[in-house]
Amino acid sequence: MRYIGCKNNLLPHIEEVISHQGVQNGVLCDIFAGTHAVAAHFKKIGFQIISNDLLFLAYVFGRALIQNNRKPTFYGLIDLPQTNAPSGLFDRVDPYLKVLNYLNQLDGVKDGFVFNAYCPGGINKYRRQYISDSNGQKIDAIRGQIEAWKANGAITDDEYYLLLLPLLEAVSRVTNISGTYGAYLKTWDARTYKTLTLEPIAWIPSEKEHTAYREDANHLIGRIECDVLYIDPPYNTRQYITNYHLLETIARYDNPDVYGKTGLRPYSDEEKSAYCSKTACMNAFPDLISKARAKHIVMSYNSEGIMTETEILNVLGQRGSNPKIYPIDYRRFKSNSNGAKKNKKKVQEYLFYVKVN
Numbered sequence: 198m199r200y201i202g203c204k205n206n207l208l209p210h211i212e213e214v215i216s217h218q219g220v221q222n223g224v225l226c227d228i229f230a231g232t233h234a235v236a237a238h239f240k241k242i243g244f245q246i247i248s249n250d251l252l253f254l255a256y257v258f259g260r261a262l263i264q265n266n267r268k269p270t271f272y273g274l275i276d277l278p279q280t281n282a283p284s285g286l287f288d289r290v291d292p293y294l295k296v297l298n299y300l301n302q303l304d305g306v307k308d309g310f311v312f313n314a315y316c317p318g319g320i321n322k323y324r325r326q327y328i329s330d331s332n333g334q335k336i337d338a339i340r341g342q343i344e345a346w347k348a349n350g351a352i353t354d355d356e357y358y359l360l361l362l363p364l365l366e367a368v369s370r371v372t373n374i375s376g377t378y379g380a381y382l383k384t385w386d387a388r389t390y391k392t393l394t395l396e397p398i399a400w401i402p403s404e405k406e407h408t409a410y411r412e413d414a415n416h417l418i419g420r421i422e423c424d425v426l427y428i429d430p431p432y433n434t435r436q437y438i439t440n441y442h443l444l445e446t447i448a449r450y451d452n453p454d455v456y457g458k459t460g461l462r463p464y465s466d467e468e469k470s471a472y473c474s475k476t477a478c479m480n481a482f483p484d485l486i487s488k489a490r491a492k493h494i495v496m497s498y499n500s501e502g503i504m505t506e507t508e509i510l511n512v513l514g515q516r517g518s519n520p521k522i523y524p525i526d527y528r529r530f531k532s533n534s535n536g537a538k539k540n541k542k543k544v545q546e547y548l549f550y551v552k553v554n
């Protein structure tokens with residue numbers, strides 16, 4: 198999934214900084230985990246993982262990829278009829294594919310929440326066009342079915358998240374946006390004409406016990422202990438809850454009173470990140486670092502962030518002598534002021550490291 202600040206491309210660098218300290222295993226906490234790219238990578242190479250994020254959408258990743266270690270059996274859906282199985286026998290023997298296939302074949306629901314809130318044919322006065330009418334109706338059918346299975350005990354908690362994550366991934370492949378959900382495009386992008394289709398996610402086998410949380414990092418930090426604390430907070434003033442409001446609402450399916458042209462969901466102060474405001478961040482970040490019970494702290498940040506490199510080094514320096522900063526070359530496209538042409542502007546991505554005394 199496209200997600201601002203996703204660290205898929207930086208995994209080798211993060212691993213290098215950690216292994217350079219001779220750390221090959223132990224407990225790693227990814228406390229601002231987002232898509233869980235970092236947590237998933239370190240789970241795969243044998244670490245025990247604690248992961249966390251404020252958003253429910255991110256928690257879905259955490260439950261499906263981190264806390265869950267096994268292939269789902271879907272015993273409670275054993276009698277599910279198999280409609281139009283595209284690949285015959287294989288679908289009949291793989292329960293995960295069988296259930297996804299069943300959901301993919303559902304008929305759309307005509308008057309559901311997603312259709313009404315985000316599709317042009319729905320009842321919202323703005324005729325928002327985030328999702329085509331047919332895909333919006335399909336999302337309502339699938340999301341409603343997953344919730345009904347959970348409510349009547351037909352699926353386990355792990356299975357619930359192993360169905361929700363493919364749905365969120367599928368939604369992100371057919372939405373009419375240019376990057377985030379802050380606004381929809383005026384004309385329909387080619388991807389919106391594709392039929393929404395769930396695909397299985399690559400769950401990660403493991404014998405270790407991993408835990409996913411959904412809490413404010415500053416609240417959780419006092420209750421956990423780890424060998425490596427990986428910190429990847431937001432860098433700028435844009436709140437993730439507003440940038441990803443549509444996915445968050447589909448994940449929660451809590452029928453909020455979405456408002457305005459872009460259909461934002463209302464959110465409380467607790468759902469806002471302190472790391473998106475300079476004043477709040479300059480309190481929250483030192484508080485987080487001072488409470489961390491970790492042997493090593495690794496942090497991602499970039500040169501356009503709310504905090505300066507010196508500010509970060511000063512705070513890290515309170516927990517260990519000689520904190521390090523590793524610049525990583527990283528290019529980003531940025532719009533010109535008229536939005537017409539794209540220029541390459543160099544943003545310096547950094548990894549910070551301190552060994553805790």
Ligand SMILES: C[S@@+](CC[C@H](N)C(=O)[O-])C[C@H]1O[C@@H](n2cnc3c(N)ncnc32)[C@H](O)[C@@H]1O
Nearest residue numbers: 202203204229230231232234250251413414470
């Ligand atoms: C830069 S992104 C992390 C990206 C992640 N490393 C990845 O690879 O996808 C920052 C994340 O921090 C989360 N966040 C912001 N403030 C938080 C807080 N106070 N506690 C926990 N998570 C927070 C956001 O929801 C967002 O997912």
